Amino acid sequence: MNDADAQKVREALASLGYEASAPADEADVVVLVTCVVRQAAEDKAVARIDSLKGHKQLHPDSLVLVMGCLVDDAETLGRRFPWVDAFFRPSDIRGLAEFVRQRSLAEPDQPAPPFPSPVSVSIPISLGCDHHCTYCIVRLRRGCQQSRPAGDILADAVSAVGKGAREIVLLGQNVDAYGHDLPEQGVDLATLLSMVNSIDGLLRLRFLTSHPAEMSVSLIDAVARLERVCPHFELPVQSGDDTVLRRMGRGYTAAQYSALVGEIRARVPGCSIATDVIVGFPGETEAQFAATYDLVATERLDTVHLARYSPRPGTPAALLPDDVPEPVKERRRLALEKLQARISQEINSTYLGRTVEVLVEGKRRGRWQGRSGTNKLVFFDADGEWTGRMVQVEIIRAGAWSLRGMVRG
DSSP states (O other): OHHHHHHHHHHHHHHTTOOOOSSGGGOSEEEEEEOOSSHHHHHHHHHHHHHHHHHHHHOTTSEEEEEETTOSOHHHHHHHOTTOOEEEOTTOHHHHHHHHHHHOSSOOSSOOOOOOOOSEEEEESEESOSOOOTTOOHHHHHOSOEEOOHHHHHHHHHHHHHTTOOEEEEEOTTGGGTTTTOGGGOOOHHHHHHHHHTOTTOOEEEEEOOOTTTOOHHHHHHHHHOTTBOSEEEOOOBOSOHHHHHHHTOOSOHHHHHHHHHHHHHHSTTOEEEEEEEEOOTTOOHHHHHHHHHHHHHHOOSEEEEEEOOOOTTSGGGGSOOOSOHHHHHHHHHHHHHHHHHHHHHHHHTTTTOEEEEEEEEEETTEEEEEETTOOEEEEOOSSOOTTOEEEEEEEEEOSSOEEEEEEO
C-alpha cells in the first residue's frame, strides 16, 4: 500500500514539474512514506526522519514531508520533528500535492514528462479495515474500510496499462471484503477482477491481501476462470492455535483455515499460497507455538512471512503483558524459518526442467528478473532488452527463495 502511495506521489509531483532526484540530498522535495505495522518498521521510519534533519539544515529551502501510518497526531509529530515541513495521513496524495504546489518557489514552464510506469502497478481498491485484530494498528491509522468505486479503479487500471504497465495488483487491507460497504454498486472482488481482466494490453492481474474469514468460493472460482488472474493467494493465518487466534481476534479456527487451503487447491490446481505468521503473541506457550509449527509443516505453503510480535500502542493487545521473552520469540521464528526453507526448497525443486511463463520486471545484479504466475522469483541471463515482456523460461536451478532458468523460444 505504501509503494502504491509513493508511486502516486511521484506522478503528482511530476505533474507539477518535478523530476525524480537521486540521491535524496540533491532533492528540492523529500517525501518519506512510513509504515508502523511493527516496531522495527516504526524505528526505521523514525531513524530516517532523524537523518533528514541534516538535509534540512544544508538545504533550508527544500521541503521535507512525511506521510503514511506514522502520521497520527500531526501537531505532536511537528514538535518532535520540527525540521519536517508537513505531515500527511496515509494516502493523502491530493493534500501533499497541493501543499507542494503552494510552497513551490517557482512555477515550472511546463510539466515534466509523465513519470514512467513500472511493469507492475499496485492500485488500492479499498482503504482501512473493518476487522478488529487485537495486535493490528492499521485500522487505528487508516480507519474503517472504505471501498473505492469500481469505475474509478477501472479507470486507474486502464490508465496504468496505457502508460506501459503489464501487471495490475489490486490492494486492500482486507481485499476480499471489497464492496461490502458499497452494496448499491453490486460489485464484489470477483466481479472487479473480471472487469479489470478484460483490459486490452494487460498481461497479469493479482490481488492482496486476503482474510481467511472473508474469502468466498466465487472469488476462488474467479481466479480459476479468468486467464489473466495469477493463481496465487496471500492468505495470512498468523497462528495455528485456536486460543491464540481468539486472542488475536482473527475470527476463524486453525481447522477452518486448513479447510480453506484445501478448497483453494481443489478449485485452482497448481496454485501457490503464501501466509503470514506472528510468533510470541502475548501468552503464547510452547504447545501453542508447536501447533503453529505443525500447521506450517502440514499445509506446506509456498511462502511464510514471519514476524516476532511487537506491541503497537493503542491496540487491545498492547494492554496484555508482552510476556514471551525476545530470545524465545527469535528461537521460534528461526525454527519456523528453517522449516519453511526446507518446504520452499522442496516445492521449488519440482520446477526443475519445467518451462514457466515469466513477466520480466527488470535487471537485478546483472541478471534479468521476473515472476511466474505462482509468484516465484525467476532469474535468467540474456542479451537485449526484456523489461515488460512475457517470456518462456526453462528452470535449471531451484533455491528456497528463487529460481534460475534459460529463455526458450
